[in-house]
Amino acid sequence: MSSNPARPQRPSAVLWDMDGTLVDTESYWMTAETALVREHGGEWTHEQAMQLVGNGLIDSGRILRDAGVDLEPAEIVDVLTDRVRGLLARDGVPFRPGARELLLALRGAGIPTALVTMSLRRMAEDIVALIDFPAFELIVAGDDVARPKPFPDAYLHAASQLEIEPSRALALEDSPTGLRSALSAGTVAVGIPHIVPLDGCGAHELWATLKGRGVDDVVAAFDRHRTTGTDGSDR
Known part of the structure; x- marks a missing residue:
């Protein structure tokens, strides 16, 4: 048997x-990144945004600083985080x-x-x-x-x-x-x-x-x- x-x-x-x-939430992050770069006089393409998918936030902050955002990487992370949190609070969990x-x-x-x-x-x-x-x-x-x-x-x-x-x-x-x-x-x-x-x-x-x-x-x-x-x- x-x-x-x-x-x-x-x-x-x-x-x-x-x-x-x-x-x-990736679209939220991309929206926040694009707005932040433009506020500092730069342009942020979809291809550039794609490079940040899955990255550590401080590494992403460094890339955004190099793209023209006149803030330290940790400050960039704080700004983006707060903006995405606001979108989540408004729209709920997608x-x-x-x-x-x-x-x-x-x-x-x-x-x-x-x-x-x-x-x-x-x-x-x-x-x-x-x-x-x-x-x-x-x-x-x-x-x-x-x-x-x-x-x-x-x-x-x-x-x-x-x-x-x-x-x-x-x-x-x-x-x-x-x-x-x-x-x-x-x-x-x-x-x-x-x-x-x-x-x-x-x-x-x-x-x-x-x-x-x-x-x-x-x-x-x-x-x-x-x-x-x-x-x-x-x-």
Whole structure:
């Protein structure tokens, strides 16, 4: 009599990028960037804005300063953050398709979730506060770590705070920079392309959208790509 097939391994946590993955705020950032550069006498093209997708905010501030904004990078970050926060307060949380539903399903299944973003903490907390259910055990924001994505620091910090090995987490990301961060931390990384393509970025899997994705999809993806030891045991 044959034994039952092994039950798929669930991730110990699902780690969510915010801008472009959980919520569609990239257009807000681009609007704020364009207005700020123009206020300082410069021009800001769509191609330039695309270069900032997934970047750490201070790095983006440096690029905007080079484009003519006569402020220090940290000041630029503060101005942009406050302007985007204002748009969110006015218009609400613009969830990416399927994101709210998947997040709620993961919570219902008892799988811990954390937000891992390069936005400032006050921005992340604003967005989480507008979600109509308890969404995350943990927020790791850009001002919580010394080095931004693509360095692994934010994902390593999230795993440490959740008291899990990074290899036991599945990360959801929409940018090449974010995927590099998640992969270098050792997570199973799923890419959901939004504004920029993710082909060739090393994601374990690419999903065209989160719409229609559920807990079973997350568990199956993690089980397919999780790291195991040479004896087959989980690391």
